[in-house]
Amino acid sequence: MTDTRNDSLLWSAQAFIWAEADMLDRRDYEAWLALWRDDGFYTLPIGDTQDFDNALNLCHDDAHMRRERIKRFQQGFSISSAPPARTIRTLSRFVIEATEGDDVRVRCAEHLIEDKFGRQRIWAADLTYTLTVTPDGFKIRHKVARLLNSDGMLNSFSYLF
Amino acid sequence: MTIDNRIELVPEPDELVFKDHIRTPMYDDAALFDAEMDRIFKKTWVWVAHESEIPDKGSFKLSQVGRDPVIVVRDRKGxxxxxxxxxxxxxxxxCEVKQGKTASFQCPYHGWGxxxxxxxxxLPYPEQYGDDFDKAQHGLLKLRTESYAGMVFATFNEEVEPLVEFLGPVTKWIDLFMKQGAGYPVKAIGEHQFSVPMNWKIQLENTTDAYHFPVVHKSFLQSLDDETEEVFSFxxxxxxxxxxxxNGHSVMVMIPELVDLEDNLDAPIPERFQTLAQELRDEGHDDxxxxxIVRAVGGAGFNLNLxxxxxxxxxxxxxxxPVNVGCTDVRHIAIGMDGGPDAANRARLRLHEHFQGPMGFGSPDDAEVWERIQRGVQGGAELPILINRGLEDEQPGEAGPRGHISAETGMRAAYDMWKRMMQS
Incomplete structure (x- = not known):
């Protein structure tokens, strides 16, 4: 690649998404909430649907639901989150799909291993981000985490992808 | 000579289920599980689909009757x-496609259609089977199939009573439940699927257990507005x-005002549905x-446990x-109004996502406590598992014993049926 401008966009998007992944593994959810635009959506779809509003998803969170979800994780009344499974994730295979105005669409692969009750489970997902460039860096407009087996038999999740 | 393949159980069913408790092997005895698959899931009506999942001629979906994988399909005559x-x-x-439409099913190995x-x-090259090969004797193995109000059940048992008789007083409650179509046909609009390391009966019990709700679902209740939290503080x-x-069935009425969704239509529209109500008015629906529709979107006020x-x-x-003695697959099928307003169905989808499924605010906590039971029974095998709650003030109801909202009456109903079937 010789296009240094795109290389630099890829690098900064990667750095942002890696930092987000680190927050999620460390459960630094306050910092995670601050990464979002107010009108942003966090979606785990089922199957190959694109019409998230009119389909059943695993979650399809606006700002209010994201805050409620984090509160649920943190307040200690949810037995599945107290304690939650611990996670280690790696993200790779980053591709810039498109840029439009101040938005950039990036996708990558996520491998996540969870550990609870002495049992480890492994999950794979395609992540697609729509990030908006702002004076304070990227803000997430939409994050879609599509599990490889999203329409299959899953388990319950006490963490975020 | 006949071969008696009945599994000998130690202990026998009547040593496992009592009026006020059940015994530990109920959750963790593998031989007992095998016997249950034989004496219950091969003998009674098992739910396989909702008719809306196979809407057209040629529509099919894969399902299970106990451990047997089945295809549910609508033929050309409907x-x-x-x-x-x-x-x-x-x-x-x-067939290895979960759901779809087809004109026929063809085996990929030798092409039998x-x-x-x-x-x-x-079938290709049939002549090697000789003249007396009878195709009529080689169809896919079919189960007896009957439906009630769109709920499709199948059974291996040719002798079992007709479905409506098996359901009995349940049919009245199914009719009430389907009123959440608000006049539109009820339609399956997606599903959450998750597997839990638990015996299947732990799930069977849970739908009739109101006692756990304020404890396990405290974090869900906290995520609701005050008015809705009040509704769920049943x-x-x-x-x-x-x-x-x-017949093992029970109903748990949580919110009596919402038993009949066509009653009390003059009741004030809850705050959380005001935006939806306005959207519907804007679309031209009369008051x-x-x-x-709004009342239907919130769902019925009861759990009907079959x-x-x-x-x-x-x-x-x-x-x-049931997958094995310590593993159960659970599906939560969202339902909406077929041909109803998109805004109403979107509201139903968001409500379903809020509580249900792998990332809901409710199901993961349920799954955790169910697994904790399966882990718990690894110790103290001699201890009873209590199902005596609310026995004290149980009264005769319309169809059978009726107990307090938090009574274990529904579990006792299910275990009565379990014992009856396991002993026959």
């Missing part, structure tokens, strides 16, 4: 068939009840219709599939 997903030649599955009704239509209000409906594998719970269908 009749529904349930048949074992296994070629009659060398046993390969004839079956019609939508399971009949064997054609245990404190204590207005509801649990009633044994016979009465808006009220009816033995052995399905429940109609508030606003969704809960389906369990």
């Amino acid at each position: 009749r529904i068939h349930v048949m074992i997903n296994r070629c009659r030649h060398r046993a390969a599955t004839v 079956y019609g939508l009704d399971g009949s064997l239509r054609a 245990l404190e209000q204590g207005k509801g009840y649990v009633e044994d409906l016979g 009465q219709q808006v009220r009816r 033995f052995p594998n399905v429940s109609l719970s508030l606003a969704f269908f809960r389906v369990l599939t």
Whole structure:
């Protein structure tokens, strides 16, 4: 690649998404909430649907639901989150799909291993981000985490992808 | 000579289920599980699909009857068939697509082709089977299939009573439940699926257990607005009840005002549905219709728990599939209004996502406590598992014993049926 401008966009998007992944593994959810635009959506779809509003998803969170979800994780009344499974994730295979105005669409692969009750489970997902460039860096407009087996038999999740 | 393949159980069913408790092997005895698959899941009506999942001629979906994988399909005449997903030649599955539409099923191994009704239509090079080969004897193995109000059940048992008799007083409650279509047909609009390391009966019990709700679902309750939290505080209000409906079925009424969704249409529209109500008005629905739809969107005020594998719970269908003694697959099927307003169906989807499924605010906590039971029974095998709550003030109801909203009346109903079936 010789296009240094795109290389630099890829690098900064990667750095942002890696930092987000680190927050999620460390459960630094306050910092995670601050990464979002107010009108942003966090979606785990089922199957190959694109019409998230009119389909059943695993979650399809606006700002209010994201805050409620984090509160649920943190307040200690949810037995599945107290304690939650611990996670280690790696993200790779980053591709810039498109840029439009101040938005950039990036996708990558996520491998996540969870550990609870002495049992480890492994999950794979395609992540697609729509990030908006702002004076304070990227803000997430939409994050879609599509599990490889999203329409299959899953388990319950006490963490975020 | 006949071969007696009945599994000898130690202990026997009547040493495991009592009026006020059950014994530990109920959750962790593998031989008992095998016997249950034989004496319950092969002997009674098992829910396999909602008719809206196979809407057209040629529509099919894969399902399970106990451990047997089945295809549920609608033929060209609109009749529904349930048949074992296994070629009659060398046993390969004839379908591995979860849901779709087809004109026939063809085995990928040697090309035997079956019609939508399971009949064997054609096979390559048939002459080697000789003249007396009878195709009529080689159709897919079919189960007896009957429906009530769109709920499709199948059974291996040719002797079992007709479905409506098996359901008995349940049919009245199914009719009430389906009023959440608000005049539109009820339609399956997606599902959450998750597997839990637990015995299937732990799930069966849970849908009739109101006692756990304020404890396990505290974090869900906290995520609601005050008005809705009040609606879901049915245990404190204590207005509801649990009633044994016979044959292992039971109903748990949590919110009596929402038993009949066509009643009380003049009640004020809850705050959380004001935006939806306005959207519906803007679409041109009259006031009465808006009220009816909005009320339906919130779901019914009861859980109808059917033995052995399905429940109609508030606003969704809960389906369990036993996998092995310590593993159960659970599906939460979202339902909406077929042809109803998109805004109403979107509201239903968001409500379903809020509580149900792998990332809901409710199901993961349920799954955690169910697994904790399965882990707990690894110790203290001599200890009883109590099902005596509310025995004290149980009264005769319309169909059977009726107990307090938090009574374990529904579990006792299910275990009565369990014992009856396991002993026969």
